[in-house]
Amino acid sequence: MSVLLEVDRLTKVYSLGNFLSRLKIVAVDNVSFSVKPAEVFTLAGESGCGKTTTARLILGFEYPTSGVIRYRGKEVEGLQGKKWWFKEVQAVFQNPFETFNPLKKVESYFFATVYNYDLADSKRAERFIDEKLQAVGLSLQEIWGKRPGELSGGQLQRASIARALLTNPSLLIADEPVSMVDASLRMSIVNLLRKLCDTFGLSVIYITHDLATAYYISNRVAIMFRGTVVEMGPAEILVHPKHPYTKLLLQSILMPKPKEEKEEKRVSVFEEEEEYLQKGCKFVLRCPEAMEVCEREAPCDLFEGETMVKCHLYR
Template structure:
């Protein structure tokens, strides 16, 4: 039974991809037993952070309903999104959950006027009939991102800067009046000077318009600045979850500590300089029976190689997937 007031619940969600042929190929667990809950009564910005291959984008695509989980359930406002089959239910979900993609220039056809996307969204998702209704809706969405209809009228994507175009992609999403935005690396393709304006826009949308946001990033500094809570992912596994200021100032999981080595104290003006390239990853880490981080962890024990660690609630609102905390005590946080 789903409790009232829960906006999104991700229950033991796993996604497995097959690599290669049926006989000689192998399986890649892109997301493993993910569990996240967001309340509807308290709109928040929730960050999914991790490097390339951590599974954060795969999880986002499942939340958007673009791919189905191999197992587990994604519940949005009390409804399993993978059971929404008829047109009416699918239209409802598209209105409620809107994506914002990484590259704003790829979100718009260069030969199509930007305003046409906003009009199409208003007509197709909200089913608005009159021109006045459409214009009023679009005007509100554009105003929410700090622009006006006059600024965008009869203009093509190439006539806007990257920052302006990303704002317009957000406006396009807002036209549908969503409850949840899924923003996948939304500032990584924007000039550094414009990143803060986009992040501040997210904060305003959350605070003033009551929109919940899942913010997906590899940049811990921006996650720290804009988010309320954060989940750290490694090889498809959520290894740590909690309030962003606590997780990034006092990390418990050894992997989170590794990520923070280059930024001893989170600072929104500094980038996460250390990055683990996809070419450096060990594919075998995805299929390890025990902890995915065992081959790199300075605290690894024999049990870590044989058994998957439990997800332990170590403090109010904080959880970590590690045997170091399996008895509920904090053992290494003072060494960070």
Template structure:
């Protein structure tokens, strides 16, 4: 991969949090990945694995404790404040809860124009704001004068996307952008993100805990566990042939849709009924809960829940190493290919 192909390069990223009366909590520990121009990289894992901390560090909303975050060749963590501010329009973020990320006192048009005002973009802004709203499927005349409390969750997330797009960014970080939305609305927002990425040739860093959502939008997927990336591969390859036991366990836990038997079966309460199919539970086999990030296991952090663990797993930390040309795994005993 040439330097010109890479928009974002994260190397050995570390993020610590202060814990009252104790040692710092390392939420992100030695994470490395790249995001290519025009690519969507998905990060997936259980709650508390460090996905959102990684996203906030990339956006410099929280200063990293260590490592490098290179955006278009420039290390963001080492840039003076004035230079970092000039780069801000090129990096935008969409947050998990659309309602709480929008100022309830402002109109939709004023919210979308916030970035233009902050970066002193020449007026008038009306055309730019209207174009951004239209690009995300909203009628500027119908919603421009309204406030977030008058909109649905899906409409609020479209406004958040319009606010990011109005500055013509190169990278958009999406931190669980659809987890607070209904399933039907999720599909609309995901299709919109994919369409927007292609039309504007954006790069996306897409954070989520839902593997089905990540697969739908991502070109490559990184799987995180307890602050580290344990597997990184093209989406289709990772879902078809995972090599890390934790990735396999995550995929086994995803409910499947199977044909309805001849006698007929009805969908369980609260599930989505698909004609001719019935939801069935996954076959997750990972025992126990993730260890505390305050006291992570030695060596491989997944070893306490892994049936393939050996003495070496407790003694040596497995590096993220290639098992094929574009497939990397941090495991001493990866699953067979």
């Protein structure tokens, strides 16, 4: 089977405001991609471009406005809340200190998951849990009796990956898993995701705004801008980008920025509304290569081999 997960024209519109002023935020706009077995597929883009919303739609935490998600060829609507789904698809989030209750011992989460999913009986539970912790470079002994605050951010993030592995999932969604981890430990955790993919045949959706780690571990990458995928293809698109936005993103990691610009930038809802009303390409106002047609017409997806680019330059 060549496709594990298929996201087909997924859209999520949030409505805010009251009856006088309805504000629509198009968080995810007609996004399509597929994830193959045993690959790292990366969703990359600036803060606010819709990465987390896409992940939440896949996990079933949000309901799509339109579009379909298929898993092993079957539509998942209605299955996402079920135990079966969370056995197959697991997630790791940005802040491991939010994943675990500060008052609870870390191992209690492991035992709860094992019993909840009937993964092992009480005699075998410890060994089973230890195996998963070993797979991420920890052991049950190391975390035993500890509360989240007694582990480092890196250890705790490894622990949350180990817990996600308990159900032997086929797909792991890792949403900015290293952005809260010490810079010196980031690479080891990113490498761990690659290793899990290679040794256990796990598929990983790696969500990040960091193109360097994306290039390092991904088989394929999708670049998102304001809710849409503007370029997608093998990780090499980060070396030979086609879309002007991908080019700009890559330039911006090479050029040091003034400190205040490094702060996460959130797109204001008004800008979002403006963009929603706009007819042409969403990137036209920032594009150094914009042409007249870009203001009038939204570009469609143009394919060349395995690469897709949504840009009039390549028509």
